[in-house]
Amino acid sequence: MVMRKVGKYEVGRTIGEGTFAKVKFAQNTETAETVAIKILSKSTILKHKMVDQIKREISIMKIVRHPNIVRLHEVLASQAKIYIILEFITGGELFDKIVHQGRLGENESRRYFQQLIDAVDYCHSKGVYHRDLKPENLLLDSNGNLKISDFGLSALPQQGVGLLHTTCGTPNYVAPEVLSHLGYDGSAADVWSCGVILYVLMAGYLPFDETDLPTLYRKVNAAEFSSPPWFSPGADSLIHRILDPNPKTRIQIEGIKNDPWFSKNYVAIRHGEEEEVNLDDVRAVFDDIEDQYVSEQRDGNEGGPLIMNAFEMITLSQGLNLSVLFDRQQDYVKCQTRFVSREPAKAIISSIDAVAQSMNLKVHSRNYKMRLEGISSNKIGQLAVVVEIFEVAPSLFMVDVRKAAGDTLEYHKFYKILCSKLKHIIWKSSEGTPKSGLLRTMSC
Structure with a gap:
């Protein structure tokens, strides 16, 4: 171990x-x-x-x-x-919930949107602009509350500079002014992304979704989209005020909070006394690069698959009920994709390698861990998937599959195809049910 x-x-x-x-x-x-x-x-x-x-x-x-x-x-x-x-965060990506359910109800969508706007408003009050807001960067905790993650593209405004100039973010969620390269207001750009997210929550698909970037950019710049018939008039009106291609006339967060549709059952987060933030550890890591080291220890041999220890299995299973590792009945929300096999670990690796080759994916394998790479089926980006083998009991292996790069929806399609071609190694229960699926513990 x-x-x-x-x-x-x-x-x-x-x-x-x-x-x-x-x-x-x-x-x-x-x-x-x-x-x-x-x-x-x-x-x-x-x-x-x-x-x-x-x-x-x-x-x-x-x-x-x-x-x-x-x-x-x-x-x-x-x-x-x-x-x-x-x-x-144990609840996975909000995107996984949308993928599974198709779309969320209006009240549930409103609750997530309220939490999103609250958090984004707080960031803006601190001078922080996220710039890559999308469902994949929105996680859910064990109580179903939204959590914003991934501040890798965030920006703090430089002193004396009012506009941001870096084009970043994910094209389907990015504001028209960000694509124009003329400088943009980070607050207005984040609001646009929030509007796209609200649309996706309620519709189950993107307002702007084209396979070629020039057409996508043209539709974003013109705010060319239509709402499905199940949108209520209030939601439709708010989304159109947010997805205004002119950032100067686009509704701002204060206006969103005063909107009748938004304010229904809205309870603002009440902040207590502001915590004093200490950045000494950050300075120690980056300013004194030779100092402040922690000890790293690694024990055991690496000749076989990793063996899960107790705390991992308990965390993974959301408690002491380890059936969650295998039970498809509990897969209704999250997407950490995994299956269980009684085949030898080397046979599992060999089978996955053969399937990956048949799907025209490049395979890199080392120490019971594989990386599969190739062009996504929509031909507009790379898909990279990591596969890792864990021994959860003698002669019982969990095969963990996760997205490393690419579109999440494309990843879900890939995983379904992979499992269909690996039926011969996926362990079935006495009822003949495959012990695989979209488990409810983590996001991909």
Whole structure:
């Protein structure tokens, strides 16, 4: 069994992965609190000249303290890596709920939108503009409350500069003025993205969705969209006031909060006394790069699949009912995609490799972990998927599949095809039900 510790944290399995960072489960060995650790390589950050951006992201996440924003606890560093200790959110992505249900009801959509606007308004009051608001960056906690994550593209306005100039964000959610390269107001741009999110929550699809970017940009610039017939007049009116292509006449957050449709059953978050934010750990990591190291420990051999320890399994199963690992009846919300197999670990790897090759995906494999890469089916981007094998009991393996890059909807389509081609290795219960599916514990 491989065991790894970073300072006072026992580090577990990978739950997320991107170009510059991995996110892992971890447990504070002093308090037993479960956290998420975002791990970044110092050499990668330096190579890509991202020191300032990462430092900004960390500083922003420490500044913004709101119930609907993922909390950053502390920052640590070893000689080679930076560790960002984050609040662990168990409810998955809001996007997964939309994918599964098709669309949300008006009251539920309004509640999420109210929480989103509350959090965005708070950020703007601190001079922070997110610039990449989309359902994939909105998480849900165990009580179903919304949490904004991923401040990697956030901006703090430079002193004396009123407009932002970097074109960033996800094209389907980005405001017309951001695409114009003429400078834009970060607050108005975030409001536009919130309007697109509200539309997606209520419709189950995007207002602007084209396979080629020129057509997409033209429709965004003209705010060319239509509302489905089930939108109430109040919701439709508010969405059209938000998706105004002119940022000067677009409704602002104060106007949104005064809108009759928005204000129904609205209870504003009441802030207590502002916490004093200490950025000493951030300065220690980035300013004194040779100091403030935490100890890293790794014990055991790496000759086989990782073995899940108790705290991971309990966290994964939302309590002591481990049937959640396998039970399709509990898959109605989240999307951490995984299945269980009784085949030998090497046979599982071999089967997945063969299926990936048949789907024209490139395969990189090492230590019972695979990365599958290829062009998405809509031909407008890359899809990258990570597959990892875990031993959960003797001769019983959990195969964890997660998106590393690409569109979430494309990933869901990929996973369905993958499982259909792996029926011969997926363990079936005595009733013949496959032990796989969209589990309700984590997001992909």
